[in-house]
Amino acid sequence: xxxxxxTSAIPYINGIKHLGNLIGSQLPADLFARYxxxxxxxxxxxxxxxxxxxxxxxxxxxxxxxVAEYCAEMHAVQARIAEGFRLSFDHFGRxxxxxxxxxxxxxxxxLADAGLIGEVSEKQVYSIADGRFLPxxxxxxxxxxxxxxxxxxxxxxxxxxxxDPTDLIDARSAVSxxxxxxxxxxxxxxxxxxxxxxxxxxxxxxxxxxxxxxTSIAKKWLHDGDGLRDRxxxxxxxxxxPVQRGTQPWPGMEGKVFYVWFDxxxxxxxxxxxxxxxxxxxxxxWQRWWRTDKGAEDVRYTQFMGKDNVPFHxxxxxxxxxxxxxxxxxxxHLKSFNxxxxxxxxxxxxxxxGVFMDQAxxxxxxxxxxxxxxxHAPESSDSEFTWEIFQSSVNKDLADVLGNFVSRITKFxxxxxxxEVPQGGSYGEIEINLIDDLSExxxxxxxxxxxxxxxxxxxxxxxxxxxxxxYLQTVAPWTTFKTNxxxxxxxxxxxxxxxxxxxxLSEPYLPDTTDRVLASLNxxxxxxxxxxxxxxxxxxxxxxFQTPEVLFAKITDEQREDWQHKFSGTRNP
RNA sequence: GGCGUUAUAGCUCAGUUGGUUAGAGCGAACGACUCAUAAUCGUUAGGUCGGUGGUUCAAGUCCACCUAACGCCA
Numbered sequence: 312x313x314x315x316x317x318t319s320a321i322p323y324i325n326g327i328k329h330l331g332n333l334i335g336s337q338l339p340a341d342l343f344a345r346y347x348x349x350x351x352x353x354x355x356x357x358x359x360x361x362x363x364x365x366x367x368x369x370x371x372x373x374x375x376x377x378v379a380e381y382c383a384e385m386h387a388v389q390a391r392i393a394e395g396f397r398l399s400f401d402h403f404g405r406x407x408x409x410x411x412x413x414x415x416x417x418x419x420x421x422l423a424d425a426g427l428i429g430e431v432s433e434k435q436v437y438s439i440a441d442g443r444f445l446p447x448x449x450x451x452x453x454x455x456x457x458x459x460x461x462x463x464x465x466x467x468x469x470x471x472x473x474x475d476p477t478d479l480i481d482a483r484s485a486v487s488x489x490x491x492x493x494x495x496x497x498x499x500x501x502x503x504x505x506x507x508x509x510x511x512x513x514x515x516x517x518x519x520x521x522x523x524x525x526t527s528i529a530k531k532w533l534h535d536g537d538g539l540r541d542r543x544x545x546x547x548x549x550x551x552x553p554v555q556r557g558t559q560p561w562p563g564m565e566g567k568v569f570y571v572w573f574d575x576x577x578x579x580x581x582x583x584x585x586x587x588x589x590x591x592x593x594x595x596x597w598q599r600w601w602r603t604d605k606g607a608e609d610v611r612y613t614q615f616m617g618k619d620n621v622p623f624h625x626x627x628x629x630x631x632x633x634x635x636x637x638x639x640x641x642x643x644h645l646k647s648f649n650x651x652x653x654x655x656x657x658x659x660x661x662x663x664x665g666v667f668m669d670q671a672x673x674x675x676x677x678x679x680x681x682x683x684x685x686x687h688a689p690e691s692s693d694s695e696f697t698w699e700i701f702q703s704s705v706n707k708d709l710a711d712v713l714g715n716f717v718s719r720i721t722k723f724x725x726x727x728x729x730x731e732v733p734q735g736g737s738y739g740e741i742e743i744n745l746i747d748d749l750s751e752x753x754x755x756x757x758x759x760x761x762x763x764x765x766x767x768x769x770x771x772x773x774x775x776x777x778x779x780x781x782y783l784q785t786v787a788p789w790t791t792f793k794t795n796x797x798x799x800x801x802x803x804x805x806x807x808x809x810x811x812x813x814x815x816l817s818e819p820y821l822p823d824t825t826d827r828v829l830a831s832l833n834x835x836x837x838x839x840x841x842x843x844x845x846x847x848x849x850x851x852x853x854x855x856f857q858t859p860e861v862l863f864a865k866i867t868d869e870q871r872e873d874w875q876h877k878f879s880g881t882r883n884p
Numbered sequence: 885g886g887c888g889u890u891a892u893a894g895c896u897c898a899g900u901u902g903g904u905u906a907g908a909g910c911g912a913a914c915g916a917c918u919c920a921u922a923a924u925c926g927u928u929a930g931g932u933c934g935g936u937g938g939u940u941c942a943a944g945u946c947c948a949c950c951u952a953a954c955g956c957c958a
Contacts, residue, residue, distance in 0.1 A: 618889095618955085619955095619956095649889085649890095649955095650954090650955090652954095687896075687897090691889095691890085691897085691898095692889070692890055692891095692897095692954090693889090693890085693954070693955090694896080694897085695896080699895090700895080700896065700910090703895095703910060703911085704896090704909090704910080706921095707909085707910070708909090710921060710923085711921075711923055711924075712923095712924090714921065714923095715920055715921055715923050715924070716920085716923095716924085717920095718919095718920050718921060718923085719919050719920030719921090719923080719924080720919080720920085721920095722919070722920060723919040723920070724919095726919075727919085766897075766898085767898080770897090770898085770908070770909075773909080774908090774909095777924095777925095780920095780923090780924050780925070781924085781925065781926095783919075783920090783924080783925090784916090784917070784924060784925040784926085785925075787917075787918090787919085788919070789917090789918070789919045790917090790918095790919095792919095803919095861921055862921090863921080864921080865921070
């Protein structure tokens with residue numbers, strides 16, 4: 312038994328996430344967490360909403376609500392949808408929590424004490440009508456290069472030219488449309504992460520098991536051009552964590568907040584604290600997960616994220632932890648994912664393109680999505696969602712292979728022996744071979760899971776399901792029954808036990824299906840099948856069961872076409 | 885312009901440190917079975933591994949150059 316800390320990249324608060332976001336971090340993290348729990352390990356699985364920054368403010372303004380209220384509502388929405396997908400977070404926190412305020416300020420203080428915070432004066436556009444500074448991307452105007460009239464202050468979307476806000480002709484605020492703008496001097500704090508470059512470099516070199524995708528991105532940021540650049544950690548905004556040096560005020564920083572990228576990863580830690588509070592636990596209880604001087608030295612920490620998040624997790628956040636000079640737990644394994652594309656293009660939150668989490672659950676139960684997404688996870692490269700692939704994969708794997716197996720064995724038993732496990736007969740060579748084969752396969756399945764090889768473990772799981780159909784096809788109990796009912800009883804008993812085995816093995820992928828099958832078979836959730844031969848005797852003669860309803864309905868061509876059409880455009884938020 | 889990732893059967897993807905006839909699932913064809921959600925099981929066809937050149941006794945697997953897609957940065 313080991314202790315595993317698992318975090319998923321925290322989704323941004325402004326709206327419901329799409330399937331690409333889901334498979335990029337939360338879902339594979341959940342798979343891993345469920346697997347490790349099933350193996351009897353102690354797991355703390357954390358996720359949260361990332362709530363600060365300008366996009367949240369603007370989304371709230373658009374919704375006509377105070378930003379705090381908006382975030383609270385959206386957090387509840389995301390929590391409910393996560394529950395719908397059976398994401399088994401031990402806690403789903405909020406980066407706006409008091410714990411994260413305190414910790415973020417604490418880290419800033421420690422970094423400042425260590426000489427790792429610099430102050431920089433810069434010029435930024437201030438909107439007098441809005442009464443605030445505007446981030447570059449919230450300034451619009453006419454592009455001096457191509458004449459496009461909705462160019463943003465950082466870049467023209469039309470001609471892709473990189474811009475400075477002062478380049479824009481007739482610049483205006485994207486918030487209010489006001490053209491009453493001026494450039495003002497403002498002071499910001501910078502994290503001098505360049506000072507930690509060598510330490511980070513050595514640390515990353517020690518992570519030989521990390522995927523190439525991860526290390527190559529990190530290395531690029533470390534070595535490209537002038538090397539790792541210092542980054543601003545404060546902003547002139549209202550919504551965020553007020554800049555403080557620990558618990559003390561920070562002279563000259565009044566009215567400023569920490570930049571969202573700085574406080575968001577700290578929420579991983581704060582979330583553990585929120586978890587402890589929510590469960591009536593002491594600080595020591597969460598610190599034993601996060602402080603290597605307070606009991607976390609034996610914790611194995613795994614982070615899940617999309618590739619766009621890699622720099623923050625390999626450089627900026629580690630720089631924060633190392634720079635604090637305290638004994639914080641650093642990530643051991645970092646699993647990053649590529650993008651899932653939607654029907655030839657990208658999923659897009661801002662454009663409302665693709666299938667969103669709430670919509671998906673309206674169409675089909677969570678297990679359908681979990682299975683497809685996980686078995687097609689974009690691990691080695693970007694992968695693609697199309698309705699055709701989704702339909703054929705779900706129908707074939709879930710309905711025909713797994714669902715039909717459970718259906719045929721329970722119905723056969725009911726018709727010949729009634730709804731209880733039949734007695735009599737003993738194994739022959741075929742059964743011995745089957746058990747050997749299954750033992751090997753389960754072993755392989757587990758090894759893939761340990762290494763977080765999501766697609767490969769799904770492939771192996773499917774092969775394990777197929778073994779059941781193959782077995783029934785080979786021994787044909789419906790034929791055996793005519794001449795040797797006792798032998799048919801043994802074959803049927805084994806078949807029912809296979810259904811039990813499959814339910815337990817499939818739990819990380821298909822939690823609801825597991826519950827349904829176990830309920831039909833009248834068995835409690837049990838531990839992982841360490842010994843396959845022993846496990847396949849658990850349902851013994853006389854044990855009663857109920858024949859389950861169809862586990863997975865097939866997706867019809869009409870449904871597919873209907874959905875294809877319905878989701879071909881963009882979503883109106 | 886720089887850098888990175890990817891390029892393997894019709895489709896979606898595996899191929900560990902270079903080593904005998906390049907694998908899986910889907911789809912296709914054929915056959916078997918009839919317990920089951922017209923489901924299942926088996927067999928077969930099918931790729932010289934984006935292109936060119938090189939290193940090596942031996943390369944999909946290493947090197948160089950080229951092409952294409954995607955991404956990041958400037």
